[in-house]
Amino acid sequence: MNLAIVLVVAAVLALATVLSVAVTRSLQVPGSAGLTGSIRPIDVEAFRNLINPAEDAYLRRRLPPAQFRMVRRQRLHAMAAYVQVAASNASVLVRAGQAALASGDPRVAEAAHAMVNDALLLRRNATIAIARIYLALAWPNSSFAAVRVVDRYEQLSGAAMLLGRLQNPAAPVRLAALL
């Protein structure tokens, strides 16, 4: 009987998940209306400084070990915040790109597909990066690099810029400009 209860509870939870996804999907507004407004700007340069291994090495040399660990943890928290915003922006771009996929213009559709691919890759890398950051928080002395996330973010900005240009030649790169 205990196994029956466990399986029934699991089935109810699974059903709730499936139905919540269905409801969320039906509530989603088709198209990219209002999506660009939910993109949060990121200071890429500041993030690059934050993840620069040379800066970490400098801090390691200059600070006592206990203080270094404290500073390193603060930097890792800031890094996680940046990556989470990048991941969230990537999600917005996935939706914007998928809305543009239906475009009759093959150039727009192609650019949208490329952007969605890049955004998905960024989201995947951001997920891995966040996991690594939290792991590094446990061991602040370990070395960590999120360079791939930055590189991917820049590539994504390029893809968004191209899509923006193709969709609206008069007002280019608005979406990308927010990234």
Add this chain to the structure above:
Amino acid sequence: MLQAHSLLWHYLFVAPNVLLLVLAVLMWKRNLHREFPVFLVFAVATAIEQLTIYAADVIPSVGATTWWKLFWGGLLLEALVKFALIGEIFGRVFGLYSSVAKLGKVVISGVGVALVFLAATAAAYTPKNNTHWIVSGAHVLEQTIYMIECGLIVSLFVFAAYFRLRWGRAAFGITLGLGISACVHLATWALAANGGLSSRYRSYLDFPIMATYHVCVLIWFYYLLVPARKPKAPTRKDTPPPEHNLEVWNQELERLLHQ
């Protein structure tokens, strides 16, 4: 009314399967079978299998052992087709994007292996609820198949939701129907296999299973045959956001991109 061989029981056993065959014919006529060939196979195979089991149930000359053998055969065939269908849906949702296709395969394979292990463990702990192995074995097999199916479908939904991937209307409808059906089947077969219910109470479980299946067939009808509403024409809302410091940002990004 809620008894085997009542009018409702006959209706719920036959109607969804006839509807599923009608759906298969309509899919063929509308060339939808090219888009979802495995779903077409699933619709035809499941409907024929269920109607065969129904016929075997109502024909007096068919013995209990023959009926259970037919049930086992149908169950195994249905499971094979369903897992192939999940593979087809996976390909349609994730196959378009190379960046997540590989990760998706790894995740789904990993989840699949874990589910097989869990389902096998649950089967090992399931008590034998009938003196005839062919009956208790069928209950355990149902529970095992629906555990794996349910887990795979939920993983598909969660993975797609995490990456904000937009489902095609038909793929979404098929998966939604499969998911609802798998969850209800899992709960009811878990009760049948582990609940220690008497055969009278166990026969009540047929009704939620058959009614849910009927609802799922109607869901497939809706998503596969009713065209989606066209999105509204672009409005001013679709235009980009206010132009605050856009030029500065653009310059910065251009500089970064050309480094």
